[in-house]
Amino acid sequence: MSDGDMEVFFCGLAALLGAVLGSFFNCAAWRTARGQVWWTGRSRCPVCGHALGALELIPVLSFLLQRGRCRHCGAKLPWRYLLTELGFGLLTVLSYRRFGLSLYGLGCYVFFCCLLCLSLVDWEIYIIPDGCLIAAALAWPLTLPALDFDGLRILERILSALVFGGGMLLLARWMDRLLDKESLGGGDIKLFALLGLYLGLARSLLALLLSSLLGLLLALVPRGGDKRIPFAPAISLAAALTLLWGDTVIDWYLGLFAF
Ligand SMILES: [Zn+2]
Incomplete structure (x- = not known):
């Protein structure tokens, strides 16, 4: 062949x-x-x-x-x-x-599998199972070849998870007080922390932007009178797209400012 x-x-x-x-x-x-x-x-x-x-x-x-x-x-x-x-x-x-x-490809693929499974459960019962989040976190070390096993870069990813997850937690609590109802569930926040781990801070912010747009589209899907919106499918799709092409988009964006 x-x-x-x-x-x-x-x-x-x-x-x-x-x-x-x-x-x-x-x-x-x-x-x-x-x-x-x-x-x-x-x-x-x-x-x-x-x-x-x-x-x-x-x-x-x-x-x-x-x-x-x-x-x-x-x-x-x-x-x-x-x-x-x-x-x-x-x-x-x-x-x-x-x-x-590659090992990195396998790690990303396990992440995609976990994202699919937790999205399907969230779609039906508005709960993100911890098992999927834990499985994805355990698979993360498979992606370390992409960071050249560099201690500083690994630390940066772990900090990204803490900063992004923590930032989303503070934002959600502030929104809860503003709207007087729960805006983001605890599962969504843990999922955002996982994005920080796999994507780093810059690409996580891109994924957040994309997930908001996808979330608006998702809100248009009829759900038999149920007004709640499962957010995990939007976050997951945004994470997958960002992992595949986020670097290209960020390079293009930064290129706009290069003279
Ligand atoms: Zn039947």
Whole structure:
């Protein structure tokens, strides 16, 4: 195989892996949101509880072939399932293209998996599971090759997490008093601290800006009369985009001021 063919093959493999994991995290998040054990048991229809067979478990294809309905009871399945499988397939390809098969790439990818899972749970029950945040924090040392294992740069990241997380905590408390209701949940603040760890302070600020814009878009998605907005999906998508292309955007922005 030529280099080009190999690249297409690996991208296809990445898309497949992402779609399978997207499907798995949908199921894991559904169980977590209902207080069930997430790692064991057969996948079931969320409406009638019918155990899904092999043909109903193919990511993307099963949803399309069944026209978005359960084969057993005919109930409509949420579009979110299909979008998650397609979206995470795409993100996996982009992550592979950007970071290659490296330790740093693996660390970023585990971070993306944690972000997806916590976003799906937050979308359903407005809670960010601590387990996802802890898993992401534990995977962070995998990204140290990108910092050349330099003690000063590692310290800078840890301080970024404390400063960014602490700053968001103070901002949230101030907003709470101003609006007389909770603006950001504790989970959101811990998630921001995690962004500081993975992105550093400058890129975290970029991600914050982007997440505010995405949060406004998310507020337009109808949620059956529920006025609350789950913010984690917006923060997570902003974090992923910033990890992929934040450096390019910041370089471009700084270039505007270079004479
Ligand atoms: Zn069903």
